Amino acid sequence: MLEQHLAALPILIPLLAAPITFILGRSWFTWLFATSTSALACFFSWHLLAAALSDGVLSYALGGWPPPWGIELRVDTANAFVLLAVSTLSTLVLVYAKDSIEKEIEASKHSLFYTAHLLCLAGLSGMLLTGDAFNLFVFLEVSSLATYTLVSLASDRRCLTAAFRYLVMGTIGATFILIGVGMLYMMTGTLNMLDLASRIDVYESSRTINTGMAFIIVGVSIKLALFPLHMWLPPAYTYAPSAVSAFLASTATKVAVYVMIRFIFTVFEVEHVFEEMRMDLILMVLAIVAIFKSSYTAIVQSNVKTVLAYSSVAQIGYMILGLSLVSVTGLMASFIHIFNHALMKGALFMAVGAVFYRVGSVDIKAFRGLGKQMPLTMAAFTIAGLSIIGVPLTVGFISKWYLVTAALEQNHWVIAALVLAGSLLAVVYIGRVIEAAYFQEPTESQAHNKIKEVPWLMLTPMWVLVLANIYFGVDTSLTTEAANAASEWLFQNTEMATTRQEVIK
Amino acid sequence: MNFILDHYNYWITIILMMAGFYIVISANNLVKKIVGLNVFQVSVFLLYITMGKVSGGTAPIVVDGATQYSNPLPHVLILTAIVVGVATTAVGLALIVRIKGAYGTVEENEFKDQDDAI
Amino acid sequence: MAELINLVLLAMLALTALRIIFLKDLFAVIMLFGIFSFLSALIFINLDAVDVAFTEASVGAGISTVLMLGTLALTGRKEKANSHSSFLPLVVVCITGAALIYGTLDMPDFGDPDNPVHQHVAPRYIEESPKEVGLPNMVTSVLASYRGFDTLGEVVVVFAALIAVLSLLSIRKETEQDASESGLKSHHVLHVVAKLVIPLIILFALYVQFHGDFGPGGGFQAGVIAAAALILYALVFGLPNAFAVIGAKFLYCMASAGVLLYASVGLFSMYKGGNFLDYNKIAAEPLAGQHYGIIIIELGVGITVFAVMLSIFYAFSSQTARSNIK
Numbered sequence: 024m025l026e027q028h029l030a031a032l033p034i035l036i037p038l039l040a041a042p043i044t045f046i047l048g049r050s051w052f053t054w055l056f057a058t059s060t061s062a063l064a065c066f067f068s069w070h071l072l073a074a075a076l077s078d079g080v081l082s083y084a085l086g087g088w089p090p091p092w093g094i095e096l097r098v099d100t101a102n103a104f105v106l107l108a109v110s111t112l113s114t115l116v117l118v119y120a121k122d123s124i125e126k127e128i129e130a131s132k133h134s135l136f137y138t139a140h141l142l143c144l145a146g147l148s149g150m151l152l153t154g155d156a157f158n159l160f161v162f163l164e165v166s167s168l169a170t171y172t173l174v175s176l177a178s179d180r181r182c183l184t185a186a187f188r189y190l191v192m193g194t195i196g197a198t199f200i201l202i203g204v205g206m207l208y209m210m211t212g213t214l215n216m217l218d219l220a221s222r223i224d225v226y227e228s229s230r231t232i233n234t235g236m237a238f239i240i241v242g243v244s245i246k247l248a249l250f251p252l253h254m255w256l257p258p259a260y261t262y263a264p265s266a267v268s269a270f271l272a273s274t275a276t277k278v279a280v281y282v283m284i285r286f287i288f289t290v291f292e293v294e295h296v297f298e299e300m301r302m303d304l305i306l307m308v309l310a311i312v313a314i315f316k317s318s319y320t321a322i323v324q325s326n327v328k329t330v331l332a333y334s335s336v337a338q339i340g341y342m343i344l345g346l347s348l349v350s351v352t353g354l355m356a357s358f359i360h361i362f363n364h365a366l367m368k369g370a371l372f373m374a375v376g377a378v379f380y381r382v383g384s385v386d387i388k389a390f391r392g393l394g395k396q397m398p399l400t401m402a403a404f405t406i407a408g409l410s411i412i413g414v415p416l417t418v419g420f421i422s423k424w425y426l427v428t429a430a431l432e433q434n435h436w437v438i439a440a441l442v443l444a445g446s447l448l449a450v451v452y453i454g455r456v457i458e459a460a461y462f463q464e465p466t467e468s469q470a471h472n473k474i475k476e477v478p479w480l481m482l483t484p485m486w487v488l489v490l491a492n493i494y495f496g497v498d499t500s501l502t503t504e505a506a507n508a509a510s511e512w513l514f515q516n517t518e519m520a521t522t523r524q525e526v527i528k
Numbered sequence: 529m530n531f532i533l534d535h536y537n538y539w540i541t542i543i544l545m546m547a548g549f550y551i552v553i554s555a556n557n558l559v560k561k562i563v564g565l566n567v568f569q570v571s572v573f574l575l576y577i578t579m580g581k582v583s584g585g586t587a588p589i590v591v592d593g594a595t596q597y598s599n600p601l602p603h604v605l606i607l608t609a610i611v612v613g614v615a616t617t618a619v620g621l622a623l624i625v626r627i628k629g630a631y632g633t634v635e636e637n638e639f640k641d642q643d644d645a646i
Numbered sequence: 647m648a649e650l651i652n653l654v655l656l657a658m659l660a661l662t663a664l665r666i667i668f669l670k671d672l673f674a675v676i677m678l679f680g681i682f683s684f685l686s687a688l689i690f691i692n693l694d695a696v697d698v699a700f701t702e703a704s705v706g707a708g709i710s711t712v713l714m715l716g717t718l719a720l721t722g723r724k725e726k727a728n729s730h731s732s733f734l735p736l737v738v739v740c741i742t743g744a745a746l747i748y749g750t751l752d753m754p755d756f757g758d759p760d761n762p763v764h765q766h767v768a769p770r771y772i773e774e775s776p777k778e779v780g781l782p783n784m785v786t787s788v789l790a791s792y793r794g795f796d797t798l799g800e801v802v803v804v805f806a807a808l809i810a811v812l813s814l815l816s817i818r819k820e821t822e823q824d825a826s827e828s829g830l831k832s833h834h835v836l837h838v839v840a841k842l843v844i845p846l847i848i849l850f851a852l853y854v855q856f857h858g859d860f861g862p863g864g865g866f867q868a869g870v871i872a873a874a875a876l877i878l879y880a881l882v883f884g885l886p887n888a889f890a891v892i893g894a895k896f897l898y899c900m901a902s903a904g905v906l907l908y909a910s911v912g913l914f915s916m917y918k919g920g921n922f923l924d925y926n927k928i929a930a931e932p933l934a935g936q937h938y939g940i941i942i943i944e945l946g947v948g949i950t951v952f953a954v955m956l957s958i959f960y961a962f963s964s965q966t967a968r969s970n971i972k
Binding site for chain 2: 157160161164168171172175180181183184186187190191194195198201202205208209214
């Protein structure tokens with residue numbers, strides 16, 4: 024029976040668990056319940072990916088109404104792959120959160136944290152799986168409201184202004200998406216993405232459709248923090264509780280990147296967006312500026328969480344760069360990087376959160392001498408940091424490899440060189456932290472306090488991610504197979520759309 | 529002339545959107561920002577409802593004698609969007625109350641200065 | 647005639663919005679926003695969207711305005727003079743506006759029955775829903791059945807708002823001593839009128855809840871109206887007395903229960919072999935199944951919306967009460 028509902032389960036499980044978590048209140052059982060439901064969602068998303076890899080597309084008509092009249096969930100390799108990353112990270116972060124939030128969130132608000140986390144997971148899963156443009160907006164708002172809550176739970180007062188700024192920017196983005204969807208609906212009469220795609224052909228050169236498309240792309244760009252619309256991200260990730268930063272940095276923006284890919288490839292048609300409107304050039308320039316400007320800003324920060332936040336903006340640049348190359352390899356590089364970046368940033372933010380747990384600060388000065396005092400945490404930070412840089416035998420290398428290959432395929436030598444130059448900047452900002460940890464003497468106050476390693480419940484998920492960084496860096500079969508299937512499917516899909524259009528003409 | 533009459537609704541809606549959007553990004557006071565956000569969203573609702581109207585139609589509730597109904601789908605979407613909007617407003621206002629408690633001000637430049645001073 | 651009313655209302659709406667930009671008195675800004683909401687509700691009626699007008703009037707003009715005023719009581723009513731330049735925002739807004747105007751150029755004519763919107767998808771709702779779902783109000787049919795998953799998402803958004811507000815503002819019961827001072831104790835006229843009106847409001851809420859299948863209305867509007875009745879009670883008789891009627895803990899359980907009630911209909915239909923929220927499967931007759939399904943999910947919506955709106959009001963007003971004591 025569960026097989027039949029496989030597509031809906033990853034959304035429904037956290038959605039139903041959230042109100043129950045809220046009633047359960049304050050106890051360790053709440054944590055156990057939230058973690059195990061997230062693990063269950065993760066289990067089903069594994070199955071979903073396996074099913075998508077073997078059967079192709081799964082469609083689930085909610086309410087039993089056939090699309091386009093009802094809402095459809097549409098699962099293919101692409102969103103199942105991103106979903107797997109999201110639900111795995113959610114589970115690991117929840118395991119990590121039990122001890123981490125003790126120091127960062129008031130005890131009376133712990134059950135609110137778990138509830139908001141599950142709501143956020145449900146919203147993100149819904150955004151990934153839905154095949155309906157308006158339903159996407161609804162789940163976007165579910166995840167956004169939960170995200171604002173999560174950010175504002177920290178004890179530092181600056182988290183409030185960060186959350187407010189995030190709320191205003193996020194709502195503007197969502198409203199832009201609403202305007203865009205409205206314009207598409209006005210011209211086609213439908214909200215189902217597949218149906219939209221087939222009906223947009225008919226009105227090919229409409230100015231309304233093009234405007235709608237521009238509004239959706241700008242709205243999603245705010246959500247995915249594309250340079251120069253990224254201003255909400257660094258404060259939000261810096262001042263949020265560590266567990267929240269780890270979860271959001273590794274999932275929320277990735278889901279938005281997927282939404283952009285989905286709109287461009289399955290709704291608007293690649294040829295139209297990239298060849299006639301030249302969106303690829305705009306995206307490529309913004310992506311490259313994002314990589315260099317944000318990496319540079321990351322270098323001059325003293326708060327390590329801010330460093331990682333700016334690094335996230337730069338890494339989003341790499342994902343968009345892969346997309347803007349408009350080739351199967353380029354898109355594949357984007358997908359691989361979505362997955363791999365979740366592994367790297369999750370581990371990095373967890374390591375920084377562990378430092379905060381013991382030292383009480385995340386300033387770069389607080390890292391001095393930690394290499395000896397917290398060897399396991401700093402080793403995790405170092406390996407994940409090497410992965411961000413793109414050193415061989417880590418997943419970061421795989422991402423860069425495919426990105427450079429994709430650029431060279433089209434003889435974009437300059438872009439390939441820029442990607443490598445971007446890695447050098449990463450060497451600097453990661454290197455500063457590692458240098459402080461291993462080669463500088465601890466400050467006086469810290470030397471006296473005996474700083475111990477963090478509890479194993481925090482170390483385990485961190486090291487699971489670190490080992491995944493190495494494992495998927497050596498054995499790339501799962502990631503490349505899924506990413507390749509995803510991007511080939513997306514391109515094949517649009518070719519089908521073009522041939523169909525020629526038949527009509 | 530017909531072109532203007534046919535698009536009058538859309539254009540007013542756009543003026544409203546611009547007004548709302550301008551309030552959001554230019555206001556320094558956070559409460560006013562939230563008001564602007566609401567104005568912005570209500571004007572988007574107007575855009576949807578405008579496209580659902582059929583001249584000579586009636587509200588989409590079955591009555592005897594009605595031949596033409598307006599389109600119910602935009603109404604459903606906007607019902608959802610209104611509720612989403614009020615949820616966002618409530619969260620934004622709650623944040624403002626906390627910001628006032630933590631900083632003593634709800635003017636954006638003033639708490640920015642306080643943060644920079646640290 | 648309807649067109650003329652429409653033109654006038656739209657012009658008034660535009661004037662209200664432009665006035666909001668320049669006003670510095672935030673109390674006036676919020677009052678104007680309330681007027682803006684009511685005007686747009688009128689336009690919605692004029693454009694045949696009665697359900698939307700109902701919701702906008704109760705949610706936009708009602709709850710939003712109340713919450714904004716509650717915030718204002720805590721933050722002060724004057725906006726300070728704006729020192730930083732407003733040039734960049736103006737440029738951004740003009741670019742957005744120009745893009746939107748460009749977008750309107752190919753838009754189909756207003757009200758034309760041949761527009762694509764009226765040709766695809768919607769005809770089935772209009773022609774088939776009275777037979778397939780069995781309700782005269784097509785908006786309710788689409789909301790609760792065809793797009794029931796959207797509505798579930800929307801209830802979850804409301805629930806998420808509760809979680810957000812609770813994580814920011816805590817609700818605390820005040821001591822007995824404060825109870826005597828809060829509320830409007832000395833206004834006897836208000837007491838008598840409130841005692842008369844509150845039962846009527848609750849009755850009206852129940853009517854809206856269960857009549858939504860046939861006329862405008864449904865769970866959202868009913869939940870908001872019922873919450874308004876208790877908000878009135880809290881304003882007139884004081885917050886502690888309202889806590890005595892419905893406590894915060896009970897409201898939390900209600901908010902969760904509403905979401906779970908909605909979802910349980912979906913789970914039951916899965917158990918019966920259908921897809922999630924497939925009401926056709928939950929009774930022997932598909933039409934009866936649709937009917938039961940819609941009544942139960944609307945009830946779930948009403949419960950959650952009521953509980954969340956009232957809890958949010960509690961959260962805001964207990965902040966105000968605390969700052970008054972200080």
